[in-house]
Amino acid sequence: MGVPSLRKRLVAGNWKMNGSLDGNRRLLDELLAQSDVQPSAARPDAAQPNAAQPNAARPKCEVLVCAPYVYLPQLADALRESGIALGAQDVSVHAKGAYTGEVSASMLADIGCQWVIVGHSERRQYHQESSALVAAKVVAALDAGLTPIVCIGELLADREAGQAACVVQDQLEPIKALGKDVVERIVLAYEPVWAIGTGLTATPEQAQDMHGQIRAFMESDxxxxxxxxxxxxxxxxxxxxMPDIDGALVGGASLDAREFLRIVAA
Structure with a gap:
C-alpha cells in the first residue's frame, strides 16, 4: 500500500455555485485554447498498479470540470471531443419520481456527464447529508454509469483533538461496506474542511499521511x-x-483557466 503506481492522475475542477453563460463561454474558450489533455476514461479500471514504476511513469493526467446543473448542457456542447470530461456537483439518491428539485444520475448521464461529486463538505454541512446517504448516492451514480468522486475530510477541531483519522474513517465506513468492487470503481477526494477556501493547505506531508491511512483503511492500491x-x-x-496523492479536486482556482491548467501541468 502507498507505493507509486500507474494510477492515472486526475485533476477535477469544482466551479461550485459560480458561472454565467457569457462568463462560462470565456472561461471555456481560454481553457480549450490552452489545454492539451487526453480524453477521460472516467474509470480507473484500466490503471493497473505497478509498484516498480516511479511517479514519473504514471499515465498522463485526466481533466474534469464539474459545473452547476443549469450550465451542464452548455459545457457538454463546448467540451465534446475536447479531452476534458464533464461532471456534476451532486446527484439525487432517487432514480425518478416525485422529488421536486432533485436531479437523478440517469438525467446527468443523459446530457453527457461522466462524473459526479458526492458528499462534499458543503453538502454535509449545509444540507446535513450523512455518510450513509453519501454511500447511497455512490450506488445511484454507479448504476447510471457515472463515476462518483466521494469527498471526505475533518474539521479543524477534529485535527486539533487528534481525531482526524477517526472522523475520516467514520465517513468511509459506509463506502467500504459496499465492497471492494465498488471501492475500486470510485475516486476519493480528501479535503480537510479547514483548508477549503481558507487559503490554508495541508502540508504535503500531512496530506500524504492521511492519504496513506485512507488507502490502508480501504485496502486498495x-x-x-x-x-x-x-x-x-x-x-x-x-x-x-507524494506517492498516495493521485491528483486534486480544485475549487476557486478552477475558475481561472491559466491557474487551473498550471495545476494540471504540475
Missing part, C-alpha cells in the same frame, strides 16, 4: 485519492510528488 483544499499552481507540484 488501485483506488485513486485526490487532495482538495486551496490547491493552487504554486503548491500543486509538491502535493503531487
Amino acid at each position: 488501485r483506488l485513486r485519492i485526490l487532495y482538495g483544499g486551496s490547491v493552487k499552481a504554486d503548491n500543486a507540484a509538491e502535493l503531487f510528488a
Whole structure:
C-alpha cells in the first residue's frame, strides 16, 4: 500500500455555485485554447498498479470540470471531443419520481456527464447529508454509469483533538461496506474542511499521511485519492510528488483557466 503506481492522475475542477453563460463561454474558450489533455476514461479500471514504476511513469493526467446543473448542457456542447470530461456537483439518491428539485444520475448521464461529486463538505454541512446517504448516492451514480468522486475530510477541531483519522474513517465506513468492487470503481477526494477556501493547505506531508491511512483503511492500491483544499499552481507540484496523492479536486482556482491548467501541468 502507498507505493507509486500507474494510477492515472486526475485533476477535477469544482466551479461550485459560480458561472454565467457569457462568463462560462470565456472561461471555456481560454481553457480549450490552452489545454492539451487526453480524453477521460472516467474509470480507473484500466490503471493497473505497478509498484516498480516511479511517479514519473504514471499515465498522463485526466481533466474534469464539474459545473452547476443549469450550465451542464452548455459545457457538454463546448467540451465534446475536447479531452476534458464533464461532471456534476451532486446527484439525487432517487432514480425518478416525485422529488421536486432533485436531479437523478440517469438525467446527468443523459446530457453527457461522466462524473459526479458526492458528499462534499458543503453538502454535509449545509444540507446535513450523512455518510450513509453519501454511500447511497455512490450506488445511484454507479448504476447510471457515472463515476462518483466521494469527498471526505475533518474539521479543524477534529485535527486539533487528534481525531482526524477517526472522523475520516467514520465517513468511509459506509463506502467500504459496499465492497471492494465498488471501492475500486470510485475516486476519493480528501479535503480537510479547514483548508477549503481558507487559503490554508495541508502540508504535503500531512496530506500524504492521511492519504496513506485512507488507502490502508480501504485496502486498495488501485483506488485513486485526490487532495482538495486551496490547491493552487504554486503548491500543486509538491502535493503531487507524494506517492498516495493521485491528483486534486480544485475549487476557486478552477475558475481561472491559466491557474487551473498550471495545476494540471504540475
